[in-house]
Each structure stands twice: as structure tokens, then as C-alpha cells.
Amino acid sequence: RLRLHDEKVIKDRRHNLRTYPNCFVAKELIDWLMDHKEATDRDTAIKLIQKLADHGIIHHVCDEHKEFKDAKLFYRFRKDDGTFPLDNEVKVFMRGQRIYEKLMSSGTSMIQPREEEGIKYDRAFMASEFIDWLIKEGEATARTEAEQLIRRLLEHGIIQHVSNGHHFVDSNLLYQFKMNFRRRRRLMELLNEKSSFIPGSHDSPFCLRKHNPESGNTSFLSVSPTKEIRIISAVRRSSMSSSCGSSGYYSSSPNLSGSPTVLCNPKSVLKRPVSPEELLSPGAPYVKRTLTIVGDAVGWGFVVRGSKPCHIQAVDPSGPAAAAGMKVCQFVVSVNGLSVLHVDYRAVSNLILTGPRTIVMEVMEELDY
Incomplete structure (x- = not known):
């Protein structure tokens, strides 16, 4: 999945005046698998991707096609729209x-x-x-x-x-x-495993849905198809974890030929904006905490959003950040000793991604009375 993001096989795509975030075209994926020697022929490639669909790893963007087809149809990884089942x-x-x-x-x-x-x-x-x-x-x-x-x-x-x-x-x-998690498995190994179908879609803490969605509506905020995806864990590994990304697209389409996509900015989890001066003012109702987060093979398991200061938008409940005590709505004060109170989330994300696996973050959270 990450390789497909890096090579832009997964990206936001438009069809009939509609934008579908973070999806791939079935036919293009089959071509990619053959070019990268992951499958010997098109029939084998179809069987491999059908296995992923049967395990609930991918799905058609509108859940209309249960059978994976070598065609110009849009599919998506469930980790990219927050519907991966965290059972x-x-x-x-x-x-x-x-x-x-x-x-x-x-x-x-x-x-x-x-x-x-x-x-x-x-x-x-x-x-x-x-x-x-x-x-x-x-x-x-x-x-x-x-x-x-x-x-x-x-x-x-x-x-x-x-x-x-x-x-x-x-x-x-x-x-x-019993498992060597560091061994990179080849997709061909899937054909020797027994398939188990995971029906339906599953909500995730990283899927910001509308409060009152219409029937059949599976709206979600897009994951940015940039390197920011590595900050997320969920699997985890999975992470688990998908996140709400920076592109801010809502996809509320039941099929490929309906009404146009609604565009909006990702809704902040904060009740109101807070300035750095307010956070640091004497007697302010905030307490500072230091978190040491050891990233795993997928990432750290949280999403940063906002600007001056940034805040924690989402936390993977089974990820390293949650284990370290990170919570939604905390404000990011510093990362590895560098103050980030006056920068936006892109700078914070880049600082984390280019730094060591173990990060030390200072955060401030509101006191509970």
C-alpha cells in the first residue's frame, strides 16, 4: 500500500465531475503487479487482489463490486478511508x-x-x-x-x-x-492461505463521518497521499490505522455517476482556537506533559492538525502514541527539544518524519475540574 502511494498508483481521481480520494484503478494495479514481478500473469494478479478483498483489505469505492475485475473501476484500501476492521x-x-x-x-x-x-x-x-x-x-x-x-x-x-x-x-x-514480523512477505503467498470474508464496513476513530449521514452514505475525509501517511500506524500495521488527511475531500458518492463531490476542510476536534500566548499565560488552565513515543514499523499512531499551535486531531487507540499517553485535543509544544508553537502541522509532521524513531514530545492539555 505504501509503495502504491509513493509511486502515485494510489491518488485522488476524478470521474464524471467527482473526486474520489486515495483510490486506484483495478486495471492499473494489475499492470503494476506484473511490472514489479508480484504476479506472473493477469489471472494470477486478479486472484491475489481478490484475496485482499476477501480479507477486507480493499474494497470497491462504492461497495458495488464484490468481485475484483480487470477493468477501469475504482478501488481503495480500507486503511485509506478509515473502514479497516479493528477487531x-x-x-x-x-x-x-x-x-x-x-x-x-x-x-x-x-x-x-x-x-x-x-x-x-x-x-x-x-x-x-x-x-x-x-x-x-x-x-x-x-x-x-x-x-x-x-x-x-x-x-x-x-x-x-x-x-x-x-x-x-x-x-x-x-x-x-512464531512470526518474524520483519520478513517481507510476497503477495503470491496469499494464494496458499485460506480466505475469510469480512462483510460490511467498519467505523474507525480516524474516519470523521457526518453526524447524520444519509442512508448508504459512507462519507470520509481523505488521507493525504503524501509521506504524511507514514506517521500513522493503523494497522496498525497497520495499522490501523488510517487518518484524516490534509486534502479535505468528502466523498459521499453511492456510485461513479451520481452528484458531484462535496468539498470541505477537515473539521477540527477543538472546541475553539487557542493561541500560544493563551497556552503559556500564567494561571492558564493547561498542564504540560512530556511523552516519549517509540514508533513501530508503521509509524507513531497519531494525526497532527492545525497551526500556531498544532493539536492532536486523532490517536490510534492501539498505537504507540496512545500507549505513551497521547490524547486528542492536546496542543503540541515541542518535538525532540525544538519548539513548534509557531509553526503549522506540515512542519511538525516533517520534523517527526525526518527524525529518529523515538520522539520526545511536549504537549499541553486542558485541566479537568
């Missing part, structure tokens, strides 16, 4: 992925060749050490909470006992990650 299984998978990426990037020697009952296992870790690490990294506050988290990962096939002989217990037993 419990997806959330656990994304949490496991974030923990794995954090563990691999930490430089710890916890995962290494180890021996249990005379048998040597590669890339294994000890249960009690893993719990210690989760608490140290802030993934859990107590051993019981960490143990519950790891049991969920085991039940969803993220980790396993090295010989599948035990459930998870806080002990010296050895476990392994």
Missing part, C-alpha cells in the same frame, strides 16, 4: 507486532540460542525475563498484567512454547515468536 484479533496482532519490533530494535540479548531439557532452540527467550522487559519498557505495569498480555499473544499464535508443551507461565520456560 480483537487484529488488535492483538498489531500489539504483538509492535512489541516484536520494539524488542528487535532495543539491542537486548534476551532472544538468543537457549537450551531446555537438553534440546537447543534458536531465537528463544525466557518467560520471566520477557515479563521483566515488558514492565521495564512500560508495556505492562505489573507482572500479572504482563502475563495476561503474553497469554493473549500465545492464544493468537504470536508466540509459542518452544516445544508447544506448556501454556505461558512466569517461569524459566522458553518461548519463541
Whole structure:
């Protein structure tokens, strides 16, 4: 999906005086897959994309075509319009992925060749050490909470006992990650997997819908097809996470030949505008917080909007930012020690994207009385 954004295969498109944000043309995607050796022929490419549709990864922009066709039809990734299903299984998978990426990037020697009952296992870790690490990294506050988290990962096939002989217990037993999240899978692998259809569309905290949508209306704010998409997590990975982008398009079309698209600016979550002077004035009802956010393989899991000062427009509930304590409506004061009170969200986004994976942000939020 990100490659398609980078190469402008996914972009805002016009048809019959209507703009469809962040979509691709079926025929063009098939051409792209063949040019990049992701599929050997057009029939195979169609089968691959049909798999993505069956899993709820993509859909026709108006949900009219369930069968993917080699034609000039508009399709869209559900992560680009906020309808990707964040069910419990997806959330656990994304949490496991974030923990794995954090563990691999930490430089710890916890995962290494180890021996249990005379048998040597590669890339294994000890249960009690893993719990210690989760608490140290802030993934859990107590051993019981960490143990519950790891049991969920085991039940969803993220980790396993090295010989599948035990459930998870806080002990010296050895476990392994069943998935190497860093391995880049090829689309062709999808053809060997069993398909599961996910019906309907799902709302997302990153999909700002109208308060009273008309029947059949699936309006959403577009995700900007620029590098800003990398700031979002959702999967997550997914993120999860889609976001409301800067283009400000509303797409409320039931089909490709209806009335024109309504254009508007993304609605701010703020109740009223606040100036930097008001934030910093003595006795102002705001408190400053420092957040340390470790980005995962997808991003940081939040959306910044506004100008002088910027504010947090949306937060992926299963992302790194939410875990660090970020909340909607907080004002961004500084990023990695640089004051950003007098710049717009584009400058803040660029500062984050060009910086290190771990970002330290100062934010101010309104006091609750």
C-alpha cells in the first residue's frame, strides 16, 4: 500500500465531475503487479487482489463490486478511508507486532540460542525475563498484567512454547515468536492461505463521518497521499490505522455517476482556537506533559492538525502514541527539544518524519475540574 502511494498508483481521481480520494484503478494495479514481478500473469494478479478483498483489505469505492475485475473501476484500501476492521484479533496482532519490533530494535540479548531439557532452540527467550522487559519498557505495569498480555499473544499464535508443551507461565520456560514480523512477505503467498470474508464496513476513530449521514452514505475525509501517511500506524500495521488527511475531500458518492463531490476542510476536534500566548499565560488552565513515543514499523499512531499551535486531531487507540499517553485535543509544544508553537502541522509532521524513531514530545492539555 505504501509503495502504491509513493509511486502515485494510489491518488485522488476524478470521474464524471467527482473526486474520489486515495483510490486506484483495478486495471492499473494489475499492470503494476506484473511490472514489479508480484504476479506472473493477469489471472494470477486478479486472484491475489481478490484475496485482499476477501480479507477486507480493499474494497470497491462504492461497495458495488464484490468481485475484483480487470477493468477501469475504482478501488481503495480500507486503511485509506478509515473502514479497516479493528477487531480483537487484529488488535492483538498489531500489539504483538509492535512489541516484536520494539524488542528487535532495543539491542537486548534476551532472544538468543537457549537450551531446555537438553534440546537447543534458536531465537528463544525466557518467560520471566520477557515479563521483566515488558514492565521495564512500560508495556505492562505489573507482572500479572504482563502475563495476561503474553497469554493473549500465545492464544493468537504470536508466540509459542518452544516445544508447544506448556501454556505461558512466569517461569524459566522458553518461548519463541512464531512470526518474524520483519520478513517481507510476497503477495503470491496469499494464494496458499485460506480466505475469510469480512462483510460490511467498519467505523474507525480516524474516519470523521457526518453526524447524520444519509442512508448508504459512507462519507470520509481523505488521507493525504503524501509521506504524511507514514506517521500513522493503523494497522496498525497497520495499522490501523488510517487518518484524516490534509486534502479535505468528502466523498459521499453511492456510485461513479451520481452528484458531484462535496468539498470541505477537515473539521477540527477543538472546541475553539487557542493561541500560544493563551497556552503559556500564567494561571492558564493547561498542564504540560512530556511523552516519549517509540514508533513501530508503521509509524507513531497519531494525526497532527492545525497551526500556531498544532493539536492532536486523532490517536490510534492501539498505537504507540496512545500507549505513551497521547490524547486528542492536546496542543503540541515541542518535538525532540525544538519548539513548534509557531509553526503549522506540515512542519511538525516533517520534523517527526525526518527524525529518529523515538520522539520526545511536549504537549499541553486542558485541566479537568
